[in-house]
Amino acid sequence: MTTPSSPSTPAADPAMATEWPLWEVFVRSKAGLDHKHCGSLHAADPRMAIQLARDVYTRRQEGTSVWVVRSDQIVASDPGEKSMYFDPAQDKVYRHPTFYVLPESVDHM
Amino acid sequence: MYTQAMDTMGKDAGDTGNKALRSAEDMQRQEAFDARIDAGEFIEAKDWMPDHYRKTLLRQISQHAHSEIVGMLPEGNWISRAPTLKRKAILLAKVQDEGGHGLYLYAAAETLGTSRDQMLDALHTGRAKYSSIFNYPTLTWADMGTIGWLVDGAAIMNQVPICRCSYAPYARAMVRICREESFHQRQGYDALLTMMQQGTDAQRAMVQDAINRWWWPSIMMFGPPDDQSPNSAQSMRWGIKRVSNDTLRQKFIDATVEQARVLGVTLPDPDLQWNEERQAHDYGAIDWSEFWRVIGGDGPCNEERLGARVKAWDDGAWVREAALAHAAKHTPARAAA
Numbered sequence: 001m002t003t004p005s006s007p008s009t010p011a012a013d014p015a016m017a018t019e020w021p022l023w024e025v026f027v028r029s030k031a032g033l034d035h036k037h038c039g040s041l042h043a044a045d046p047r048m049a050i051q052l053a054r055d056v057y058t059r060r061q062e063g064t065s066v067w068v069v070r071s072d073q074i075v076a077s078d079p080g081e082k083s084m085y086f087d088p089a090q091d092k093v094y095r096h097p098t099f100y101v102l103p104e105s106v107d108h109m
Numbered sequence: 110m111y112t113q114a115m116d117t118m119g120k121d122a123g124d125t126g127n128k129a130l131r132s133a134e135d136m137q138r139q140e141a142f143d144a145r146i147d148a149g150e151f152i153e154a155k156d157w158m159p160d161h162y163r164k165t166l167l168r169q170i171s172q173h174a175h176s177e178i179v180g181m182l183p184e185g186n187w188i189s190r191a192p193t194l195k196r197k198a199i200l201l202a203k204v205q206d207e208g209g210h211g212l213y214l215y216a217a218a219e220t221l222g223t224s225r226d227q228m229l230d231a232l233h234t235g236r237a238k239y240s241s242i243f244n245y246p247t248l249t250w251a252d253m254g255t256i257g258w259l260v261d262g263a264a265i266m267n268q269v270p271i272c273r274c275s276y277a278p279y280a281r282a283m284v285r286i287c288r289e290e291s292f293h294q295r296q297g298y299d300a301l302l303t304m305m306q307q308g309t310d311a312q313r314a315m316v317q318d319a320i321n322r323w324w325w326p327s328i329m330m331f332g333p334p335d336d337q338s339p340n341s342a343q344s345m346r347w348g349i350k351r352v353s354n355d356t357l358r359q360k361f362i363d364a365t366v367e368q369a370r371v372l373g374v375t376l377p378d379p380d381l382q383w384n385e386e387r388q389a390h391d392y393g394a395i396d397w398s399e400f401w402r403v404i405g406g407d408g409p410c411n412e413e414r415l416g417a418r419v420k421a422w423d424d425g426a427w428v429r430e431a432a433l434a435h436a437a438k439h440t441p442a443r444a445a446a
Binding site: 018019020022038039040041042044045048055056059060076079 | 153155156202205206209212213216219224225226281282285289429430432433435436439440
């Protein structure tokens with residue numbers, strides 16, 4: 001994000017204060033499909049972010065629509081809590097249609 | 110675009126990997142990490158990773174990004190001199206691609222916890238390296254075709270295995286890059302073919318001259334021989350590197366020989382010949398002293414290339430500042446809401 005503070009990063013660089021904010025780019029490849037995350041870029045403001053997103057991520061007709069979101073505005077689940085969050089779904093096999101064994105003659109319902 | 114085996118540059122990076130004192134918790138994390146690598150899983154940006162893994166990737170991805178950006182210079186030199194409007198449009202598109210590839214890669218490197226400005230500072234002060242191939246001059250139009258054919262061709266050979274790199278943000282950037290890269294090699298070969306088949310004797314001689322100059326630097330792009338590539342084993346272990354330098358070099362040479370024959374040019378290596386027993390081409394000794402000299406800063410164009418990057422950065426400072434000032438002026442207290 002815009003203020004990396006990992007221990008491996010010496011934060012003393014004064015130039016960092018002038019770095020353009022980071023944006024995440026989402027592209028809809030064609031009507032009917034979802035916007036999909038495809039990368040990030042630096043831009044000073046929303047208009048520039050959209051313009052740069054077009055130039056950087058859709059040079060070969062990869063998109064018909066672009067979203068940009070400031071990276072520091074994204075709220076994400078904590079990777080440290082991945083198992084706590086997602087593992088409970090593992091033992092709920094009855095949520096899948098294949099859990100139910102039906103007679104062959106009606107198995108296409 | 111362009112990478113060379115970047116582990117060649119880790120000579121002075123020091124082994125910070127396994128010496129530091131580590132807590133029991135870190136040991137457990139390390140074991141879990143190794144198990145994930147062994148299982149062929151991808152590592153994402155926020156996942157725990159060993160420090161040395163992070164540093165190795167940061168060095169490789171940022172150097173790869175720098176190579177894309179510096180790589181725009183030798184070809185940019187010929188945009189205004191392209192022989193036809195068609196070739197000019199093609200070259201513009203290619204150079205723009207290289208810029209885009211640099212941006213994908215900088216973004217991937219930033220996920221490892223460094224800033225764009227820090228990476229650029231490392232490049233501009235000479236602490237970070239870029240591919241040695243861009244320190245050679247582009248003397249004629251035939252150099253454009255030859256760079257596309259040989260330099261981009263070697264880069265593709267290098268980059269395809271990185272699409273399966275264990276670090277997911279890097280792998281995703283490489284997938285995108287490789288998808289765009291094929292046109293770079295084909296347009297170069299096409300430009301050379303046009304000169305060889307429809308050109309004058311002087312133009313054909315120009316093509317041969319360009320190939321004579323670029324051949325050896327191109328096959329050096331795969332990095333030093335496997336037995337002189339000390340960091341390769343660790344990178345292989347971590348799934349950062351998938352195929353060895355010599356294996357890739359051999360594959361490139363074997364593919365290129367037939368392409369040269371169709372083109373009607375010779376590759377400047379008297380020892381280059383098919384070895385029936387190995388089912389591969391033998392080739393002559395590579396002058397590695399030249400490679401290390403050019404990487405070390407003493408190539409024909411090192412100063413010029415770096416000078417151009419530093420000048421562009423310094424001259425653009427007021428634009429970067431003005432854009433931020435403009436943005437601040439036009440986003441009134443929205444953040445406070």
